[in-house]
Amino acid sequence: MADSGDITLACAQLWKVFGEGDLAGGLGASGAEAAALADSLRAEGHIVGCCDIDIEIKRGEFFVLMGLSGSGKSTLLRCLSRLTEPTAGRLTLDGEDFLNAGPKALMDIRRRKMGMVFQHFGLFPHMTVLDNVAFPLKVQGVGNGERENRARQMVSLVGLEGREAAYPHQLSGGQKQRVGIARSLAVDPEIWFLDEPFSALDPLIRWQMQSELLRLQNLFHKTVVFVTHDFIEAVRLADRIAIMKDGRVVQIGTPEDIVLNPADAYVSEFVKEAPRTKIIKVSQLMEPVEGDDAAEQGLDPGMTLEDALTWSAERGGTLSVTDTAGRTIGRIVPERLSAALSGARLD
Ligand SMILES: Nc1ncnc2c1ncn2[C@@H]1O[C@H](COP(=O)(O)OP(=O)(O)O)[C@@H](O)[C@H]1O
Ligand SMILES: [Mg+2]
Secondary structure: OOOOOOEEEEEEEEEEEEOHHHOOOOOOOOOHHHHHHHHHHHHOOOEEEEEEEEEEEEOOOEEEEEEOOOOOHHHHHHHHOOOOOOOEEEEEEOOEEOOOOOHHHHHHHHHHHEEEEEOOOOOOOOOOHHHHHHHHHHHHOOOHHHHHHHHHHHHHHOOOOOOOOOOHHHOOHHHHHHHHHHHHHOOOOOEEEEEOOOOOOOHHHHHHHHHHHHHHHHHHOOEEEEEEOOHHHHHHHOOEEEEEEOOEEEEEEOHHHHHHOOOOHHHHHHHOOOOHHHHOEHHHHOEEOOOOEOOOOOEOOOOEHHHHHHHHHHHOOOEEEEOOOOEEEEEEOHHHHHHHHHOOOOO
């Protein structure tokens, strides 16, 4: 596990076994051995929530945990924030051993460095919007005036200006989650944990909330750990996705890596639904070439397959890819674009 400066949160060989009272051996196994150990633990009646997880989350990264219900996403998120104690493994926060943090340090880290948003909002029903948002600041001991100012800023940031005095039962699901988001951001956390924040919302509201989240992330550049069972949501939001199954991570990659090269049949099932043309990038399809000066502007390596197809339909023939300095960095034949479109493997 590298503890280099740009890694905020990392875990290695992390396990969570529920009902661990009579765990026989150590849980140090990894790879195929770990999978076998998890199977035998299950056969003995244990519930394996997380099995041998290795993840490194970079500062400012939007990291998504995706998988079917029961695959261990929430358990992993809770272990990463130490809301749940891992059974075994290592966990570091900003390069420091996070599992070693005592109760006081842990509480302090949670209050100051971590923001949490949950599916069912978790708002205080007897408190107004403003008081809900101000609550984490009150816990931190921030004085009245400053607390209110900051809470008002947050409420307006999530588009709820004018609703400060409303109570949660007077708000729609989307509005409640906006309050949840404002509250989680009030203390300006370093790491933002969101566990299926939009799963209870209607599709259209969900789409709007994703857009909102992307807007906020562009403003704040938080390190984000976001849980969803919706692959399309994952692809839309993530810098990288870890796909989970039976407590294990079966693939980690950028949305475009995963869509282009799903690791197994389980991942392929999710990938089938994904809008390939909006995800796959020119840089993944081109054959790299030495950087000569280009005769004319070519495709941009960050362009999506969709845009490249439009371009290719207009020009025909082999297409060049050029960098911002106008040098040719690759070529693509149109057949490769259509192969990527049809879902053929492109190793
Ligand atoms: N507190 C708990 N006690 C016992 N088993 C649990 C507990 N929390 C989760 N589990 C089990 O761990 C597995 C993973 O659950 P969870 O992390 O909630 O999945 P997900 O969030 O992907 O739906 C499931 O089998 C679940 O029943
Ligand atoms: Mg869950």
